[in-house]
Amino acid sequence: MAGGQHDIIEARSPRGPWRWIGAAALVALVAWNLLTGREPDEVSPSFPPPVPTRTGIVAEDVPNTLYPRPRREGGREILDVIFPDGSAAEVSYPAELGLAKLGVRPALSGRLDGDSGPYRQLNVPSGGPAGVAQGRPMIRRLTKGVTLWHPMSPAEGEVLLFAFDPWFVALRDLKDGMPFEQRMLWARNLRGKVTKGGYLVLDATSPVRLATRGEALRGEPLGPQLWFGGARETLLVLAPIPGCDVASIELSVIEQRRRFSAETCQDGVYVAASGERGHVERTMAGITVKRTA
Numbered sequence: 001m002a003g004g005q006h007d008i009i010e011a012r013s014p015r016g017p018w019r020w021i022g023a024a025a026l027v028a029l030v031a032w033n034l035l036t037g038r039e040p041d042e043v044s045p046s047f048p049p050p051v052p053t054r055t056g057i058v059a060e061d062v063p064n065t066l067y068p069r070p071r072r073e074g075g076r077e078i079l080d081v082i083f084p085d086g087s088a089a090e091v092s093y094p095a096e097l098g099l100a101k102l103g104v105r106p107a108l109s110g111r112l113d114g115d116s117g118p119y120r121q122l123n124v125p126s127g128g129p130a131g132v133a134q135g136r137p138m139i140r141r142l143t144k145g146v147t148l149w150h151p152m153s154p155a156e157g158e159v160l161l162f163a164f165d166p167w168f169v170a171l172r173d174l175k176d177g178m179p180f181e182q183r184m185l186w187a188r189n190l191r192g193k194v195t196k197g198g199y200l201v202l203d204a205t206s207p208v209r210l211a212t213r214g215e216a217l218r219g220e221p222l223g224p225q226l227w228f229g230g231a232r233e234t235l236l237v238l239a240p241i242p243g244c245d246v247a248s249i250e251l252s253v254i255e256q257r258r259r260f261s262a263e264t265c266q267d268g269v270y271v272a273a274s275g276e277r278g279h280v281e282r283t284m285a286g287i288t289v290k291r292t293a
Contacts, residue, residue, distance in 0.1 A: 059128075059129035059130040059132070059133035059137075059138070060128060060129045060130060061127050061128065061129075061130035061131075062127065062128035062129070062130070062166070062168070063103075063127075063128075064105070064124055064125060064126060064127060064128040064131070064166075064167065064168050065103035065104065065105055065124070065126065066103060066104050066105070066198045066199060066200075067100060067101065067103050067104075068081070068100050068104060068197060068198065068199075069100070070100045072095065073092075075094060075095055075096075076092050076093060076094055076095060077092070077093060077094075077095045077097075077098075077099070077100060078090060078091070078092045079091040079092075079099070079100060080197065080292070081104070081199065081226055081238070082195050082197065082199035082201060083106070083199075083224040083225070083226060083238075083240060084106035084107070084108045084199075084200055084201055084202045084224045084225075084226075085108065085201070085202070085210070085212065085213065085223065085224040086201045086293075087213065087224065087240050087291070087293055088291070088292045088293035089238065089240070089267075089269055089289055089290060089291050089292055090289070090290045090292050091238070091287065091288070091289050092287070092288040092289075092290075093283070093286050093287045093288070094282075094286040097279075097282060097283055097286060097287075099228055099229075099236060099283070099287075102228045102229035102230075102233055102234065102236070103228065103229065104199075104226050104227065104228050105123070105124040105226070105227050105230075106123075106124060106167075106199070106200050106202070106224070106225070106226055106227075107121060107122065107123040107124070107224075107225040107226075107227060107253075108121070108122050108202055108210055108211060108223065108224050108225065109121045109122065109210070109211040109215075109222040109223070110122060110190070110204060110208055110209060110210040110211060111208075111209055111211075112182060112185055112186075112207045112208060112209070113206055113207040113208075113209055114207065115182075118217060119211055119217070119222050120171055120172075120173070121171075121172075122162075122169050122170070122171055122190075122202065123169070123170060123227075124167060124168065124169055124170070124200075125168065125170045126230075126231070128168040129147075129149075129161060129168060132149045132152065132159050132161055132168075132170055133149055133150075134150075134152060136149070136150045137150075139158065142160070142183060142184060142187040143184075143187045143188060145162060145163045145164070146160060146161065146162050146163070146186075146187035147160075147161045147163075148160060148161075148183070149161055151172075151173075151175070152172060155175060156172055156173065156174065156175060157172070157173030157174050157175050157176065157177035157178070158173055158177055159171065159172050159173070160173075160183060160186055160187065162187075162190060162192065164191075164192030164193070164194065164200060165194070166194070167192065167194065167200045169190075169192065169200070169202070171186060185207055185208060186208060189204050189205045189206070189207065189208040190202065190203075190204050190208055191203045191204065191205070211223045211224075213240045213241060213242060214241050214242045214243070216241075216248075216249070218250070219248055219249055219250035220250055220251070220252060221239050221241060221249060221251060221270065223239065223240070223241070224239065224240065225237055225238065225239040226238045226239075227253070229275075233275060234273055234274070234275030234276065234279050234280060234283060235253070235254065235257065235273065235274050235275060236271070236272070236273045236283060236287075237251060237253060237254060237270075237271075237272045237273070238269055238270070238271055238289065239251075239269065239270040240268060240269050240270075240291065241265075241268065241269070241270045242268055243268070244265035244268050244269065244270050245265065246263045246264060246265055246270070249263070249270055249272075251263075251270070251272050254272045254273075254274045255274075257274045257275075259274045259275055259276075260274065260275065260276070260277040260280055261273065261274035261280065262274075262280050262281065262284045264284060266287075266288065266289040266290070267289060267290050267291050268291055269289045269291060271284070271287060271289055
């Protein structure tokens with residue numbers, strides 16, 4: 001139900017494990033899992049083999065989180081946020097909530113044209129390369145800005161890590177993994193740029209296609225999102241969804257945390273939070289979101 005700041009807020013205790021992406025990747029990254037498929041036969045293995053990287057290289061530990069600078073108006077802070085598809089919104093909240101201090105990271109899903117499998121999620125791991133490496137060496141470099149890393153859990157496949165200075169974006173695979181040809185298609189066709197305010201905007205050329213606002217699978221939003229906080233803090237997720245209706249949305253990154261959660265829609269933007277009950281209730285009561293582009 002799209003509307004203004006007086007929309008009804010639905011609050012609930014967690015509704016159980018998320019429904020369609022494997023939980024292994026989300027437990028590791030508080031994210032949706034990746035689902036994989038095979039590329040059609042017409043994709044030929046015409047790429048040169050990657051050059052193995054010498055072992056023992058220590059992965060860099062970087063914040064990989066944006067701490068935006070809010071404007072102040074009276075007792076409120078205002079953020080001009082940019083989603084990873086380039087759309088924008090104004091987020092206003094009581095200053096004592098300190099949402100900007102939680103930090104914000106983008107998330108978005110995509111797939112290969114003709115791929116029979118569902119979308120894979122692109123998200124931003126805490127710690128950058130070190131968060132993906134978990135003390136293990138890089139497997140190899142696929143392109144100048146894309147590297148391949150060992151699985152982050154026994155149930156997963158290798159991780160493609162894209163460097164869009166200063167951001168690092170991870171694409172995590174299932175255990176059987178993508179063939180080399182598909183990895184190279186992702187490596188060569190996903191692009192990112194950083195806005196003046198530090199937000200990451202992703203773009204892709206065929207055959208990589210990124211999900212758009214409103215795309216969903218069994219209620220799970222696939223399009224652009226921004227995640228504030230996480231880990232032991234309150235997690236706040238904003239996702240522009242035309243015709244936003246909380247009754248039809250199942251956001252796994254919120255539900256799998258098994259903490260108190262609440263959700264609403266404001267001006268076509270889905271707003272959900274989970275964490276300590278009091279802070280979640282104050283956040284949802286005080287936040288105002290307006291689309292600006």
